Amino acid sequence: MSPISVCPNCGHKFDAGEAMQKHLEIELKKNMEQREKELALRMEQFKKQLDEDKKHFETEEKKKLWSIAQQEAQKKIEEKNASLIAALKQDLEAKQKEIVANRQKELELLKKEQELKHQQELMKIQLQKELMEKTSLIEEAAKKKKDEEFELVKKEFEKKLEDQKALINEMKRKAEQxxxxxxxxxxxxxxxxxxxxxxxxxxxxxxxxxxxxxxxxxxxxxxxxxxxxxxxxxxxxxxxxxxxxxxxxxxxxxxxxxxxxxxxxxxxxxxxxxxxxxxxxxxxxxxxxxxxxxxxxxxxxxxxxxxxxxxxxxxxxxxxxxxxxxxxxxxxxxxxxxxxxxxxxxxxxxxxxxxxxxxxxxxQIEKVIDNTIDMYGSIKGIAGNAIAPIQHLELPEGEI
The missing domain is CATH 3.30.920 (Metal Transport, Frataxin; Chain A)
Structure with a gap:
């Protein structure tokens, strides 16, 4: 897998190895085109020179010499082109080997980076797990403490409610009597x-x-x-x-x-x-x-x-x-x-x-009863079913 690089200016992601290879190919192509232009220019100059030399040779011998010279020149050009192509091929192979080596290094760096990220993720997961366990213990302890405190509040409220009911009944009895x-x-x-x-x-x-x-x-x-x-x-x-x-x-x-x-x-x-x-x-x-x-x-x-x-x-x-x-x-x-x-x-x-x-x-009696019912309703709304129902403050079955 080729390493993925990010442009620091625009943030575009690209394959570094592939980009390097294309860059080398473009450079080689430019060199080849430059060499071809130089060869074409030399051929043109050589042709001009031959044309000039041709004007000086009018005899058959001069023509033969011209043909031999032209063949030799053509051979030299081909040999020179073959040598140049071989050098370019050798240079391309060296560049490709260098690209492969760079890719291998990048792969190794990427592998190490992935391993490092994996270790970091594992460490992060472990820390989160330990944190969750500690949080669970803290929440459980807090819940237990809260339940104990609520139980005390509940018992205190039930005691007060019973006292209020007894007081109301006594007040009613005394009021009637x-x-x-x-x-x-x-x-x-x-x-x-x-x-x-x-x-x-x-x-x-x-x-x-x-x-x-x-x-x-x-x-x-x-x-x-x-x-x-x-x-x-x-x-x-x-x-x-x-x-x-x-x-x-x-x-x-x-x-x-x-x-x-x-x-x-x-x-x-x-x-x-x-x-x-x-x-x-x-x-x-x-x-x-x-x-x-x-x-x-x-x-x-x-x-x-x-x-x-x-x-x-x-x-x-x-x-x-x-x-x-x-x-x-x-x-x-x-x-x-x-x-x-x-x-x-x-x-x-x-x-x-x-x-x-x-x-x-x-x-006054109704006010005491209403305040007691309001206090019971508020605690019932907070604690829910944790508060035991009080018969005189609940609807009979079938009337809900």
């Missing part, structure tokens, strides 16, 4: 407050939590400071009516020696649409309690008044009749209605305030 209790306590406090504010001369007693008995006791006192009787109150703020409330309040009434018992409830019995008596117990809602208590209190006041003036019963009955049919009683009833309306408006304001508080708590 606290909401029911809070609603009842709010109504009890509101009932005590409105009784104290409306009936300033009476004594309103709160029954402590955990103590068996009614929620509040009102001791009715007239303008002379005389105790006219007691009214016991039981407050209920639930979604369902219970008949057991009546019996319990009766027991509390008997235990306290109260003349009247009032059950303030959010849900009325099925057979009652508004306040009234049920088995001897007055039943009303929160909006009606002031009006009802005002009437019941007047009954106790009048009863006490009647008791204190039994000796003048006829006159007192007339006074009572005049009172009931007079303007004062009508005005008092109007005051009851006005107080009822005022208390209803106040109750609505309190209801709106409590709804606001409950809504804020609900939003």
């Amino acid at each position: 606290g909401s029911m209790q809070l609603q009842g306590e709010i109504q009890e406090l509101a009932l005590e407050e409105i009784l104290k504010r409306t009936f300033v001369y009476d004594t309103i007693e709160e029954v402590g939590k955990g103590i068996r008995g009614a929620d509040a006791i009102q001791t009715v006192i007239n303008e002379f400071g005389q105790i006219c009787g007691k009214i016991v109150f039981e407050s209920k703020r639930t979604q369902n009516w219970s008949e057991a409330w009546i019996e319990k309040l009766k027991d509390d009434q008997r235990a306290l020696g109260a003349e009247i018992a009032v059950l303030v409830t959010q849900v009325m019995p099925k057979d009652m649409e508004r306040f009234g008596q049920k088995e001897g117990i007055w039943v009303c809602n929160y909006q009606e309690v002031v009006s009802l208590v005002f009437v019941l209190r007047q009954i106790l006041l009048k009863t006490q008044s009647v008791k204190s003036i039994q000796e003048n019963k006829t006159d007192k009955m007339g006074l009572l009749y005049n009172y009931l049919t007079g303007t004062q009683f009508r005005q008092q009833l109007e005051a009851i209605v006005e107080g009822f309306s005022s208390m209803k408006e106040e109750l609505e304001r309190e209801k709106r305030a409590m709804k606001k508080i409950w809504k804020e708590r609900e939003v």
Whole structure:
């Protein structure tokens, strides 16, 4: 295989041996053409000389001499041409041998160059192999470390997620339980407050939590400071009516020696649409309690008044009749209605305030749940199936 060379100027690739051979052939051809031109020129000169000599020879002898001279000259020219051709052939053979030798050297250099390139490629492959092995070991070690770190992060996240779930469930349970209790306590406090504010001369007693008995006791006192009787109150703020409330309040009434018992409830019995008596117990809602208590209190006041003036019963009955049919009683009833309306408006304001508080708590719980779900989704997107699925955060089978 001939060596391939590259031109340093234009970058053209060519066969150096073949180019050398063509170059030598072109040089030989030029030499041959030059020699032929020289021979042709000499022949022309010789012919001219012969022509000139021929003019001087007119005899037959001169012609013969001319023919002999011409033959000898022709022979000399042929001998000289043969010698020149032999020299050129010998020179060409020497050049060809030199070209062959140069090609052989170039082949040997090319072979050594190929061997060197082969060794370099082998060394490069070996280095790449060693580098890949070291890289694989490093990546394996890094992956192992990363897996260990991820496992710790996963366990930490699962622990936090379980804690968050437990906290959410506990918050929901407390919120539900606290909401029911809070609603009842709010109504009890509101009932005590409105009784104290409306009936300033009476004594309103709160029954402590955990103590068996009614929620509040009102001791009715007239303008002379005389105790006219007691009214016991039981407050209920639930979604369902219970008949057991009546019996319990009766027991509390008997235990306290109260003349009247009032059950303030959010849900009325099925057979009652508004306040009234049920088995001897007055039943009303929160909006009606002031009006009802005002009437019941007047009954106790009048009863006490009647008791204190039994000796003048006829006159007192007339006074009572005049009172009931007079303007004062009508005005008092109007005051009851006005107080009822005022208390209803106040109750609505309190209801709106409590709804606001409950809504804020609900939003806080939802925020905790949403943030927990977002954190789980982010880690699930990074780790994929490496994170064990959480049942409450996955769709049931068949709903995907």
